[in-house]
Amino acid sequence: xxxxxxxxxxxxxxxxxxxxxxxxxxxxxxxxxxxxxxxxxxxxxxxxxxxxxxxxxxxxxxxxxxxxxxxxxxxxxxxxxxxxxxxxxxxxxxxxxxxxxxxxxxxxxxxxxxxxxxxxxxxxxxxxxxxxxxxxxxxxxxxxxxxxxxxxxxxxxxxxxxxxxxxxxxxxxxxxxxxxxxxxxxxxxxxxxxxxxxxxxxxxxxxxxxxxxxxxxxxxxxxxxxxxxxxxxxxxxxxxxxxxxxxxxxxxxxxxxxxxxxxxxxxxxxxxxxxxxxxxxxxxxxxxxxxxxxxxxxxxxxxxxxxxxxxxxxxxxxxxxxxxxxxxxxxxxxxxxxxxxxxxxxxxxxxxxxxxxxxxxxxxxxxxxxxxxxxxxxxxxxxxxxxxxxxxxxxxxxxxxxxxxxxxxxxxxxxxxxxxxxxxxxxxxxxxxxxxxxxxxxxxxxxxxxxxxxxxxxxxxxxxxxxxxxxxxxxxxxxxxxxxxxxxxxxxxxxxxxxxxxxxxxxxxxxxxxxxxxxxxxxxxxxxxxxxxxxxxxxxxxxxxxxxxxxxxxxxxxxxxxxxxxxxxxxxxxxxxxxxxxxxxxxxxxxxxxxxxxxxxxxxxxxxxxxxxxxxxxxxxxxxxxxxxxxxxxxxxxxxxxxxxxxxxxxxxxxxxxxxxxxxxxxxxxxxx
Ligand SMILES: [Zn+2]
Numbered sequence: 001x002x003x004x005x006x007x008x009x010x011x012x013x014x015x016x017x018x019x020x021x022x023x024x025x026x027x028x029x030x031x032x033x034x035x036x037x038x039x040x041x042x043x044x045x046x047x048x049x050x051x052x053x054x055x056x057x058x059x060x061x062x063x064x065x066x067x068x069x070x071x072x073x074x075x076x077x078x079x080x081x082x083x084x085x086x087x088x089x090x091x092x093x094x095x096x097x098x099x100x101x102x103x104x105x106x107x108x109x110x111x112x113x114x115x116x117x118x119x120x121x122x123x124x125x126x127x128x129x130x131x132x133x134x135x136x137x138x139x140x141x142x143x144x145x146x147x148x149x150x151x152x153x154x155x156x157x158x159x160x161x162x163x164x165x166x167x168x169x170x171x172x173x174x175x176x177x178x179x180x181x182x183x184x185x186x187x188x189x190x191x192x193x194x195x196x197x198x199x200x201x202x203x204x205x206x207x208x209x210x211x212x213x214x215x216x217x218x219x220x221x222x223x224x225x226x227x228x229x230x231x232x233x234x235x236x237x238x239x240x241x242x243x244x245x246x247x248x249x250x251x252x253x254x255x256x257x258x259x260x261x262x263x264x265x266x267x268x269x270x271x272x273x274x275x276x277x278x279x280x281x282x283x284x285x286x287x288x289x290x291x292x293x294x295x296x297x298x299x300x301x302x303x304x305x306x307x308x309x310x311x312x313x314x315x316x317x318x319x320x321x322x323x324x325x326x327x328x329x330x331x332x333x334x335x336x337x338x339x340x341x342x343x344x345x346x347x348x349x350x351x352x353x354x355x356x357x358x359x360x361x362x363x364x365x366x367x368x369x370x371x372x373x374x375x376x377x378x379x380x381x382x383x384x385x386x387x388x389x390x391x392x393x394x395x396x397x398x399x400x401x402x403x404x405x406x407x408x409x410x411x412x413x414x415x416x417x418x419x420x421x422x423x424x425x426x427x428x429x430x431x432x433x434x435x436x437x438x439x440x441x442x443x444x445x446x447x448x449x450x451x452x453x454x455x456x457x458x459x460x461x462x463x464x465x466x467x468x469x470x471x472x473x474x475x476x477x478x479x480x481x482x483x484x485x486x487x488x489x490x491x492x493x494x495x496x497x498x499x500x501x502x503x504x505x506x507x508x509x510x511x512x513x514x515x516x517x518x519x520x521x522x523x524x525x526x527x528x529x530x531x532x533x534x535x536x537x538x539x540x541x542x543x544x545x546x547x548x549x550x551x552x553x554x555x556x557x558x559x560x561x562x563x564x565x566x567x568x569x570x571x572x573x574x575x576x577x578x579x580x581x582x583x584x585x586x587x588x589x590x591x592x593x594x595x596x597x598x599x600x601x602x603x604x605x606x607x608x609x610x611x612x613x614x615x616x617x618x619x620x621x622x623x624x625x626x627x628x629x630x631x632x633x634x635x636x637x638x639x640x641x642x643x644x645x646x647x648x649x650x651x652x653x654x655x656x657x658x659x660x661x662x663x664x665x666x667x668x669x670x671x672x673x
Pocket of ligand 1 (some may be wrong): 241251252253254255289290291292293294323543
């Protein structure tokens with residue numbers, strides 16, 4: 001909030017305090033201890049009833065009013081309630097009543113001492129992602145904007161509810177709806193997280209007004225259309241011509257019979273039943289068709305020897321054709337395709353894309369930390385836009401590459417989301433982990449911008465930090481320290497190998513020291529304020545993890561380049577990883593090149609032993625934090641266990657084996673103690 005706005009707000013509050021009686025007549029007042037009756041319709045949907053209960057819970061908690069929730073038909077007179085939630089009969093009698101709503105739209109009216117909240121609702125569980133819950137969103141919007149509640153992360157400790165003896169608001173009406181049809185986080189490891197966390201997460205999603213309503217599919221589709229139906233065997237001539245023979249996994253996208261078959265699948269394959277967007281995406285992997293007809297669609301100078309040649313023209317020509325034919329037969333059905341690998345770039349041979357063709361983009365605002373990458377992406381988006389493209393975006397807010405480290409990029413999120421929204425964004429989701437302690441500001445900001453990408457990012461973040469009470473400033477400084485450090489020091493590309501070897505530079509010791517200093521001030525500031533202390537503590541555990549992890553990654557790098565076979569940290573590690581991935585015919589060129597540029601650096605035996613012991617202790621500390629706080633939104637146990645179960649990145653195991661080779665016995669797994 002700017003200084004001027006702050007000043008204005010203050011004046012308004014003073015006016016309010018002096019004119020309580022005026023507000024009673026025109027707006028809404030709730031006093032401590034007062035009875036506050038909340039009703040839902042006689043034949044209420046579960047969403048409407050739950051919305052009334054949610055409103056009751058937070059009004060009671062904030063104001064101390066004696067709230068009561070009941071069905072409208074239990075009222076003595078039709079207007080004998082303070083709040084009417086959902087499609088109440090009395091609401092329908094109001095002159096301002098709105099009859100029809102857009103998807104998940106809501107209306108809030110505070111007038112003459114009464115509150116009305118209702119919206120676009122559907123049947124089903126109020127906390128399911130695919131239930132339309134306009135009324136519930138209206139309640140949360142009111143609680144957030146008027147009452148001042150914030151839910152900075154899932155669970156009780158993330159609920160910031162202001163205490164006030166008197167709540168008052170001037171008469172107002174607000175109608176709002178999401179700017180995006182889809183808004184979601186994909187917690188890829190949630191299935192391995194605790195039941196408590198998953199329950200909290202379900203509530204938090206709705207409080208962030210996230211949902212996944214119209215059914216859409218963008219995934220690799222040909223396996224379903226071709227392999228599962230046996231059509232790959234029936235029509236081998238539709239397979240991609242590759243190395244002289246027709247073979248899987250790709251198909252000859254210039255073949256008209258194949259295209260028409262895909263049109264038919266869009267319309268009739270059971271997987272597409274009730275879908276709003278159906279997928280025509282190619283299969284994953286490479287092996288794209290080398291026939292003359294396909295190649296004739298590629299740009300004249302296409303370099304077929306490169307790792308990923310640009311085959312956008314042929315693929316988008318195929319998708320555009322399918323979209324056009326689908327539209328003829330079923331107007332309103334959309335066709336979606338991933339913008340991915342060889343068909344990532346916008347095509348040059350199509351002036352205008354069909355209006356029912358939806359492009360699914362995978363990209364992260366975090367990449368925009370690198371100016372070159374940002375420039376290229378922004379240019380591509382402008383080209384897509386000039387062709388009338390509509391996007392559904394897949395983000396990487398909490399990518400597992402960060403290993404739960406505080407990769408804060410709120411500046412990029414703030415800039416990127418309104419930009420892509422202006423250029424045709426209709427839906428968005430992104431990866432996340434249970435790491436709210438280290439990534440919380442990213443998630444809070446992104447979820448709010450999914451509702452309205454043009455909302456004020458500074459105010460959103462201000463509210464986030466405000467939940468830390470007297471420590472707000474220091475916690476903001478703490479996260480800003482990491483964000484600035486990234487902007488200053490992140491030089492490498494976002495390939496896993498490069499990134500994992502760069503953490504000691506991205507978060508150098510001075511960054512860690514500065515963050516620790518901010519945290520210390522925050523801890524001092526919240527003494528005597530238990531709820532704020534609890535939130536700061538949650539951040540502090542994430543810091544302990546971060547500090548250990550950055551040191552650990554630095555040691556892995558030193559040991560890896562001294563010949564210890566740690567995955568991703570040296571030639572020996574690369575060979576160890578190769579033997580795990582038995583399907584890899586030879587070492588990927590990017591690895592060979594990277595290790596040529598970063599050759600081994602031997603260390604003394606004494607130094608090696610010292611580092612092995614330290615790495616072992618830090619590895620145990622990491623595992624202890626991950627397990628000890630399994631139920632709290634701190635760092636991700638699910639991701640950790642996912643990799644452990646699969647035997648991926650077995651760093652601690654390698655360290656242990658190396659110590660044993662040196663004749664040093666180490667303690668058992670800390671969890672078994
Ligand atoms: Zn072909």
